[in-house]
Amino acid sequence: MKLVHDIPGLKGNVQVPGDKSISHRSIMFGAIATGETKVTNFLQGDDCLSTISCFRKLGVQIDLQEDQVVIKGSGLAGLKEPEDILHVGNSGTTIRLMMGILAGRDFHSVLIGDESIAKRPMTRVTKPLQQFGASIQGRKNAEFTPISLNGGPLQGTTYEMPIASAQVKSALLFAGLQAEGTTTIIEQARTRDHTEKMIKAFGGKVEVDGLKVSVQGGQELKGTTVHVPGDISSAAFFLAAGAIVPNSKITLKNVGLNPTRTGMIDVLSAMGANLQVAPYENGQAEPAGDLTIQTSALKGTVIDGELIPRLIDEIPIIALLASQAEGQTIIKDAEELKVKETNRIDTVVNELRKLGVKITATDDGMVIDGKSAISGGKVSSHGDHRIGMMLAIAAVISKEEIQLEEAEAISVSYPNFFEHLQSLIAE
């Protein structure tokens, strides 16, 4: 598609769609709890719809109307053997977290996904689950899909994670909730804690002590209401756009501000962005607030260490932001980018280079030189939603036309992205 380019400014308010990580988990907890769960502001992106479709195949009644979902859970024991393969589409969160649930169920199940999922590593979850006693098979020693599980009794265990991953932590917590005894996960760095918060919201207990997270098996979870805040990973595209497009002022309403997710705010502040954060005081489990960004004079920064898991999905758009700053930006300790929907070090660097950005790939990140003019050309999302949105924001600051291939991938996390972008374009 031809992207909108060379616009005079971005002005107005946007309510970004519901948080993807929280939306997935609301379906999963609703399905394994007893009683009714209501979810408001649910993200109807392709990934979360894949999660709904998998749980329907497990016999769970899920009613989806507009952005509200009602789930009728009958507890873990109420999940039924699926008669068909469970297809997770493009969603790493769906497949990895579901493995933690299915490992302890007394039936056979098979998980597959699209071409991208077929290349993403699974032993990060299947290996520790085998330590719980789970029976899991897959290509290359359970590294790749199709993955098949013969669920059964699990034994609680202590597991020190070799990587920073909320998906791995969450899968093991789901296994721990149905294992005998205590399960303790030791994180390498703090990752998003939506699973821990949701265990509590559903009436369960989880103990967090620094980087150690423990749960007891056999807890009964009870259905509840989940209010999903807007997704800061989606807001990130408009935060960047507001900062780099001249003559802009954008307010993003009801954005999730869980501190395990707000690395983008820290980076914008470090780069000198004109950003205001107005948190709500509504006592919700997941904090939220309004963010207002204005055109800013940015400077380069270094992004590494414990900051990385707090902004891992925002790195593609941060690379574009850095290309408009004064000086150099260095992103390191981000090897995990190589195993996302695409190898995001390579796709970000290759696509931005096509548009004239001075950017170099490193083993664990990238180095970006600032103040590049964005030239026209033909680019592709390579089927990766976050790359597609980043390139659409690159186009708005280009004087020349940019064509985006595989734009449809954007509906994975932000189905109305182009509508929202259009609504902000100043007359």
Ligand SMILES: O=C(O)C1=C[C@@H](OP(=O)(O)O)[C@@H](O)[C@H](O)C1
């Ligand atoms: O737990 C989650 O909801 C997610 C965790 C992150 O993945 P990793 O756990 O692989 O870092 C993130 O990249 C993904 O978009 C969503």
Ligand SMILES: C=C(OP(=O)(O)O)C(=O)O
């Ligand atoms: C990495 C992502 O998602 P997932 O791992 O769920 O496919 C993402 O949304 O950027």
